[in-house]
Amino acid sequence: MGLFSNEKKVDYDKIVDKMVPDAKKEMDESQYDTELGLNMARDARKVISGKLKIEDFHKVYSSSLTKEFGNYYASADGPDIRKGDGPKWAMVIDLKKCVGCDTCTVSCKAENRTPPGISYNVVMESLEGEFPNIKAVNLPRPCMQCDKPACAQVCPTRATYKLENGIVAIDNDRCIGCRYCIVACPYGARSFDFGESYEQEMQGANDVTSPEYGVERGNREKGKTPIGTVRKCSFCFHRLQRGEEPACVETCIGDARFFGDISDPNSVVSKLAASPRAFRLKEELGTHPNVIYLR
Amino acid sequence: MANLAVDLKEKSTSKTKINVQVSKAFKIWISALTVAFLIGGYFIVERFITGLAATNLSSITPWGAWIAFYIFFVGLSAGSFLLSTLIYVFGMEEYERVGKAALFTAIVCMIVALTFVLMDLGRPERLLNAIIYWNVTSPLGWEVHFYLVYIALLMVELYIAMREDLVRAAKKNTMQGFVAKLLTFKNSTINAATKKRDHMWMKVLGTVGIPIAIFGVHGGTGTIFALVKARPAWNTALFPIIFVVSAMVSGTALLLAMYVIKKKVQKQEIDKNMVVSLAKLMVGFLIIDLGLQFYEYLTGWYGLEAEHLDTLGTMMASEKAWSFWIVQMFLGAVVPITLVFWKKTSENINALLTAAVLIVIGIIGVRFNIVVPPLVVPVFHELPWGNYAPTIKEWMVSVGVVAMGLLIYSFGELLLPIEETSDEVSHNGK
Numbered sequence: 001m002g003l004f005s006n007e008k009k010v011d012y013d014k015i016v017d018k019m020v021p022d023a024k025k026e027m028d029e030s031q032y033d034t035e036l037g038l039n040m041a042r043d044a045r046k047v048i049s050g051k052l053k054i055e056d057f058h059k060v061y062s063s064s065l066t067k068e069f070g071n072y073y074a075s076a077d078g079p080d081i082r083k084g085d086g087p088k089w090a091m092v093i094d095l096k097k098c099v100g101c102d103t104c105t106v107s108c109k110a111e112n113r114t115p116p117g118i119s120y121n122v123v124m125e126s127l128e129g130e131f132p133n134i135k136a137v138n139l140p141r142p143c144m145q146c147d148k149p150a151c152a153q154v155c156p157t158r159a160t161y162k163l164e165n166g167i168v169a170i171d172n173d174r175c176i177g178c179r180y181c182i183v184a185c186p187y188g189a190r191s192f193d194f195g196e197s198y199e200q201e202m203q204g205a206n207d208v209t210s211p212e213y214g215v216e217r218g219n220r221e222k223g224k225t226p227i228g229t230v231r232k233c234s235f236c237f238h239r240l241q242r243g244e245e246p247a248c249v250e251t252c253i254g255d256a257r258f259f260g261d262i263s264d265p266n267s268v269v270s271k272l273a274a275s276p277r278a279f280r281l282k283e284e285l286g287t288h289p290n291v292i293y294l295r
Numbered sequence: 296m297a298n299l300a301v302d303l304k305e306k307s308t309s310k311t312k313i314n315v316q317v318s319k320a321f322k323i324w325i326s327a328l329t330v331a332f333l334i335g336g337y338f339i340v341e342r343f344i345t346g347l348a349a350t351n352l353s354s355i356t357p358w359g360a361w362i363a364f365y366i367f368f369v370g371l372s373a374g375s376f377l378l379s380t381l382i383y384v385f386g387m388e389e390y391e392r393v394g395k396a397a398l399f400t401a402i403v404c405m406i407v408a409l410t411f412v413l414m415d416l417g418r419p420e421r422l423l424n425a426i427i428y429w430n431v432t433s434p435l436g437w438e439v440h441f442y443l444v445y446i447a448l449l450m451v452e453l454y455i456a457m458r459e460d461l462v463r464a465a466k467k468n469t470m471q472g473f474v475a476k477l478l479t480f481k482n483s484t485i486n487a488a489t490k491k492r493d494h495m496w497m498k499v500l501g502t503v504g505i506p507i508a509i510f511g512v513h514g515g516t517g518t519i520f521a522l523v524k525a526r527p528a529w530n531t532a533l534f535p536i537i538f539v540v541s542a543m544v545s546g547t548a549l550l551l552a553m554y555v556i557k558k559k560v561q562k563q564e565i566d567k568n569m570v571v572s573l574a575k576l577m578v579g580f581l582i583i584d585l586g587l588q589f590y591e592y593l594t595g596w597y598g599l600e601a602e603h604l605d606t607l608g609t610m611m612a613s614e615k616a617w618s619f620w621i622v623q624m625f626l627g628a629v630v631p632i633t634l635v636f637w638k639k640t641s642e643n644i645n646a647l648l649t650a651a652v653l654i655v656i657g658i659i660g661v662r663f664n665i666v667v668p669p670l671v672v673p674v675f676h677e678l679p680w681g682n683y684a685p686t687i688k689e690w691m692v693s694v695g696v697v698a699m700g701l702l703i704y705s706f707g708e709l710l711l712p713i714e715e716t717s718d719e720v721s722h723n724g725k
Contacts, residue, residue: 156424176418176419176422184525189356194347228417
């Protein structure tokens with residue numbers, strides 16, 4: 001190695017270090033305690049990597065933080081207040097920004113490896129008005145992840161249920177495939193997996209796995225779930241677990257989709273959901289969808 | 296009471312004679328059914344191997360022929376059971392001859408209905424999940440439980456209705472006697488006390504069964520549809536009631552047809568008064584059913600809701616409208632009503648038989664028109680529309696399942712004293 005080249009090994013970390021401002025210098029310039037800031041930063045990294053529990057982190061620093069920030073810290077949301085309820089995911093789709101390119105549909109198919117005939121995410125297109133005063137309306141439709149899901153209401157086996165984070169999930173190992181939920185969903189967001197495959201078009205199509213609700217189900221095979229059961233959009237549950245946005249949000253070329261925690265009043269989705277442009281589909285049914293549109 | 300023994304002797308000898316006489320027709324009937332069952336069985340096996348890809352169902356139209364047949368047979372069952380309660384609870388003794396047949400038909404129809412559900416499930420091997428993980432907000436979850444309670448109740452009631460005949464038959468040295476021996480206890484007797492007890496239990500079980508059949512079994516099956524808010528054409532309060540009334544129509548028609556056909560094949564005398572009266576009852580139910588349907592369609596049409604109008608349009612004015620106008624309305628309603636009320640045919644057994652058979656076929660049309668049109672129309676106008684017609688495979692599986700039901704019924708008639716005319720009703724409770 002390196003015998004025929006005298007190329008020097010570049011330490012990329014050092015380049016990055018040059019870019020990052022010196023923490024000590026920055027903290028010295030601020031009005032707050034340098035020592036405390038650096039220690040907190042170090043332990044915060046431990047929390048992120050899982051070496052330290054967030055509760056312990058707060059235990060260690062709460063007294064010094066109260067000293068440093070006084071009442072301002074004490075009145076802020078501590079970890080205890082939000083214990084047990086994590087984020088509640090919601091999506092906002094700006095119809096003025098949607099160009100109807102179907103990128104969300106395609107990226108969703110690629111991300112979730114849905115078989116032929118199943119699309120979790122479609123764009124419904126219609127013309128409104130009379131010629132010449134017409135406009136095209138594109139209405140993307142993922143699963144609405146309703147607060148009161150009709151599908152979960154009618155499922156005889158409780159195979160479909162509402163998660164705490166707002167996502168309506170399916171237990172594919174419990175579903176008996178009666179398709180009552182498909183019939184009951186007012187948004188047509190559910191599909192039955194008839195076992196079809198892209199095998200004829202694509203070699204090895206059945207070797208890729210689909211991460212339904214974060215569960216790797218192995219190769220696509222007959223008699224294995226989710227074949228013979230119901231499938232639906234999960235807000236890309238597996239991507240959320242990695243801290244990423246759903247595929248349709250990430251790939252939207254017009255930036256028409258926003259994703260976030262609707263229980264946080266400061267999140268973008270909460271603010272957009274409060275806008276006078278906001279509306280939900282078929283609100284009169286009382287399902288209270290967590291996909292909000294901006295008209 | 297004293298000449299009971301003499302009666303018994305006569306009956307048992309005449310019965311064995313009859314058995315010999317009908318055996319040839321019975322053999323042909325059984326072999327035809329077996330062939331149909333085996334052909335259907337091939338497709339049932341194929342369906343279990345390939346899964347629901349064997350059907351024309353899609354995610355837009357997820358329910359089809361098998362669900363239509365399922366509600367048809369649940370309706371037949373509830374209808375024939377309710378007819379039996381007219382006899383055993385309300386004492387309408389004129390229909391006594393079809394009483395036990397009504398109970399047995401109700402059981403067999405439930406078995407057929409549940410087999411259709413099993414065919415329709417994506418994962419039939421997990422059927423028990425609906426009991427293990429019962430979701431109390433699901434009408435379907437409730438139905439599964441109601442069906443089981445209902446079948447158990449029917450079996451107990453049929454046993455009590457047959458008890459006297461079983462005790463009598465147990466003394467005979469025939470196939471039926473052998474089965475009767477298995478089913479009765481050694482010290483089973485017939486006396487005034489047991490007659491009274493049996494009659495009391497028939498009344499109790501029938502009375503308990505009425506709400507179970509009306510609200511639980513068939514009204515409940517209508518509720519499966521009526522509670523679906525996403526489909527305006529189903530989402531009406533009248534829907535479960537129409538289910539119950541059309542169950543009475545089809546149940547009465549089926550029993551009437553079966554009674555006449557059986558008597559004709561066995562070359563026995565037909566109780567004409569009963570047939571005419573049953574036919575009147577049947578058409579009475581049919582007219583109530585039509586009236587309710589009229590209001591159902593009128594309300595939907597007047598409401599101007601886009602999906603509801605689309606559904607009515609699909610049912611009455613698309614290329615599928617033949618099943619509404621020809622099967623449901625013309626063959627299933629206009630012709631039978633004419634046959635029963637027209638003076639020339641109202642006393643004619645053959646005409647009444649035709650009317651009954653046409654009504655049963657018409658109700659099949661009703662069931663298809665309940666299931667398919669609301670599911671062809673998508674929940675958003677912009678989504679693709681469904682295009683459902685059953686495949687040959689779906690039809691063949693249906694033939695197999697129905698043949699299975701008829702086989703169970705035929706063997707049941709052979710082995711159990713269903714036909715035996717005990718003086719159960721007329722002698723007791725007086």
